[in-house]
Amino acid sequence: MFKHIIDQDVELRLLDNHHAEVIFQSIDSCREHLREWLPWVDGTKTVEDTKSFIEMTKKQFASNEGFQTGIWYQGEFAGIIGYHGINWANKSVSIGYWMDERYIGKGIMTKACKAFVDYAFYGYKLNRVEIRCAQGNDKSRAIPGRLGFHEEGIIRESEWLYDHYVDHVVYGMLDREWK
Template sequence: MFTFSIDTQTELRLLETRHAPELFKLTDQSRQHIREWLPWVDMINSPADSGKFIDLALEQFRQNNGFQAGIWYRGELAGIIGLHQISWTNKSTTFGYWLGEQFQGQGLMTAACRAIIAYCFEELHLNRVEIRAAAENKKSQAIPERLGFTKEGRLRQAEWLHDRFADHYVYSLLKDEFRSASS
C-alpha cells in the first residue's frame, strides 16, 4: 500500500474501504466550502457513497493507473490528493486535491503536493505532472504557482459546475524543472 510521510504530523496514505465513514464525515462537514469547485459533492450523501469512491480508487491503484490518498494530519483525515490517471506512454499525469475547510491555511496542501510531485518524478519516473484549476479558484491556483509550475494556458468551458461552465488553467512541471528547483 502507498504511504508517504511528509513530516512528523502529516502523511499520505492510500484510502481503504474502512475510511469511508471518516471520508464522508469530512466531505459532509466541508460540503458548502468545497461544493463551489467540486461537482461530485452533491452525489456523496452517505458513507456508502464515499465507500464506492474508495472502491473505485482501489481499483485504479490495482490497475497501476494512479491512486487516491488521504492526507492525514495529527491522525485525522484532512483531505484527499490523487493522480487522476497515468499515461505511461507519455510518462505524465494530472493530479487533483481538496482539503477540509478546518485544515486550510496551515500549508498542508502545498506540502502534500510537493510530496506527490517528488513521488511522481523519483518513484514513478514520470516526466510531467499537471494540475488544472478553475479560472476563478484562486486558492487552488496558488498551489502550482507556489511550487514553480508553468501556467500553460486556459481551457475554455472545461467543466460543468452545477449551473455553469468553468474555464480551467493548466499548470505543468517537468522532471528537469523539479530537479533544478530541488538542487
C-alpha cells in the same frame, strides 16, 4: 498499508474502506465549501457513495494507473490528493486534490502536492505533471504557483459545475525542471 510521512504533522495514507466514514463526515461537514469548486459533491450522499469511490481508487492502484491518498494532519483526516489516471504512453499525469475547510492555510496541501510530484518524477519516472484549477479558485491555484509550476494556459468552459461552466487554468511541470 501504504503510509508516507511528510513531517511530524502530515502523512499520506492509501484509501481503504475503513476510512469511508471519516471521509464522508468531512465532505458532509463542509459540503458548501467543497461544492463551490467540485462537481461530485452533490453525488456523494452517503457513506456507501464514499465506499464506492474508495473501491474505484483500489482498482486504479491495482491496475497501475496511479493512486489516491487521504491526507492526515496531526492524526486527523484533512483531505484527499491523488493522480488522475497515468498516461504511460506520454509519461504524464495530472494531480487532483481537495481539503476540508478546517485545515486550509496551514501549508498541508502544498506539502502533499510536493510529495506527489516527487513520486511522479522519482517513483514513476514520468516526464510531465499537470494541475488544473478552476480560474476563480485562488487557493487551489496558489499551490502549483508555490511549487514553481508554469502557468500554461486556460481551457475555456472546461468543466460543468452544477449550473455553469468554469474555465480551467493549466499548470505544468517537467521532470527536468523539477530536478
